[in-house]
Amino acid sequence: MGLFETLSDQELVTGSKGGSEQYFSALVDRHTTSVYRVARSITGSHEEAEDVVQETFLRAFKNLGMFDESKSAFKTWLLTIARNQSVNIVSSVKRKALIFFGDRDKGEPELEFSSNPISQEPQDAETMLSIKQQFQMMEKALKKLPERQRTALLLKSQENLSYDEIASVMDVSVSSVESLIFRARKKIIGLMER
Amino acid sequence: MRHVDYQKRISLLVDGELNEASAGDLLAHLTECPDCMRVYEQMASLNNTLAKVTISIPESHLAARVKALISGEPKEPWAGWNLSILKQVPIWALIAILAIGVGDMAGKTLTEALNNEEAPPRLDTLLQDNGESLSEIMINFGQGENSQ
Ligand SMILES: [Zn+2]
Numbered sequence: 001m002g003l004f005e006t007l008s009d010q011e012l013v014t015g016s017k018g019g020s021e022q023y024f025s026a027l028v029d030r031h032t033t034s035v036y037r038v039a040r041s042i043t044g045s046h047e048e049a050e051d052v053v054q055e056t057f058l059r060a061f062k063n064l065g066m067f068d069e070s071k072s073a074f075k076t077w078l079l080t081i082a083r084n085q086s087v088n089i090v091s092s093v094k095r096k097a098l099i100f101f102g103d104r105d106k107g108e109p110e111l112e113f114s115s116n117p118i119s120q121e122p123q124d125a126e127t128m129l130s131i132k133q134q135f136q137m138m139e140k141a142l143k144k145l146p147e148r149q150r151t152a153l154l155l156k157s158q159e160n161l162s163y164d165e166i167a168s169v170m171d172v173s174v175s176s177v178e179s180l181i182f183r184a185r186k187k188i189i190g191l192m193e194r
Numbered sequence: 195m196r197h198v199d200y201q202k203r204i205s206l207l208v209d210g211e212l213n214e215a216s217a218g219d220l221l222a223h224l225t226e227c228p229d230c231m232r233v234y235e236q237m238a239s240l241n242n243t244l245a246k247v248t249i250s251i252p253e254s255h256l257a258a259r260v261k262a263l264i265s266g267e268p269k270e271p272w273a274g275w276n277l278s279i280l281k282q283v284p285i286w287a288l289i290a291i292l293a294i295g296v297g298d299m300a301g302k303t304l305t306e307a308l309n310n311e312e313a314p315p316r317l318d319t320l321l322q323d324n325g326e327s328l329s330e331i332m333i334n335f336g337q338g339e340n341s342q
Contacts, residue, residue, distance in 0.1 A: 025261045032257040037248065050256060057260045061267060128246075135247040138240070156209055157244035163211050182205040189236045 004029075009074040016064055024064075028057055031075060034159050035082045041154050042086035042147055052089065056082040076165045083151065083169055090147075141191040149184035152177055195223075197230055204234045208241045 004012065004026035012030075015023030032053060039052035059081055060067075067077050089095060142150050148170065155166045163177045170177070203220045206212040212220065224231050 028257050028260050036251050061264050131246050134243045182202050185237050
């Protein structure tokens with residue numbers, strides 16, 4: 001394990017603010033997947049999610065001086081930027097035009113699945129296969145949810161954020177987060193029972 | 195309490211967001227209500243799957259691209275500027291550049307114009323600014339999005 005992997009996000013942020021690009025690179029390594037997942041969940045597009053990842057880190061890097069660790073965790077701040085970028089893309093005129101002219105989703109790669117690094121328990125191959133099959137079914141149900149329900153649920157289940165942090169990322173109240181996540185779960189269960 | 199209220203609490207319980215007193219009430223209800231027990235099992239299983247599996251990406255490839263992008267990026271707006279260049283440019287050229295440039299700078303502060311960037315994101319201000327132009331807002335207006 002290298003030096004950077006042992007440091008907390010806050011220590012890496014402090015190092016980055018001190019002017020070291022290596023510290024920020026470690027933050028990129030650590031959070032690229034989370035930013036990508038949020039972006040992909042909102043945009044539904046691999047290409048757009050990649051653009052969001054680049055733009056999010058670029059903005060975070062340029063504006064690191066504005067990040068206030070007493071107000072939020074670095075990951076929460078980063079995912080807030082990512083969600084805003086993604087929502088902007090989805091509502092942009094250019095994108096609507098591309099959808100209208102049918103020039104989107106050409107060559108969209110199939111999703112690949114792997115075990116989630118936030119999960120602590122090791123899984124044997126057979127269990128993992130059955131969980132992956134379940135996830136593939138769930139993925140179809142997830143696509144049918146309204147964006148806000150899907151994002152809230154994934155921020156909880158996949159990124160392990162607290163309701164407070166999700167409220168901050170999505171700019172809604174904690175009770176809205178409760179309700180979004182509850183409705184997302186009910187809907188997925190309903191869809192999977194069919 | 196209605197079953198649906200217990201089910202809302204189940205969702206909080208599987209997320210570790212339910213306080214102890216409410217968790218006690220809920221667990222007591224679960225022992226006597228097979229319907230809510232079933233919802234509990236479904237929600238717990240859903241959570242389990244979502245926590246263990248995720249979409250994977252060619253991470254190193256994307257992270258490497260991001261890092262390359264950042265290494266070429268000055269953090270301070272002035273960091274990439276070599277002001278000594280101004281000494282080598284004749285004064286008439288500077289006047290011409292300013293005259294042409296001023297037209298582009300309408301409504302911008304000097305820093306904004308030079309930096310060619312939007313205001314930096316802060317958690318509290320970021321969310322109100324979704325970066326849309328007026329025409330985009332007008333087009334989006336009335337298209338109720340994200341119906342829940
Ligand atoms: Zn019940």
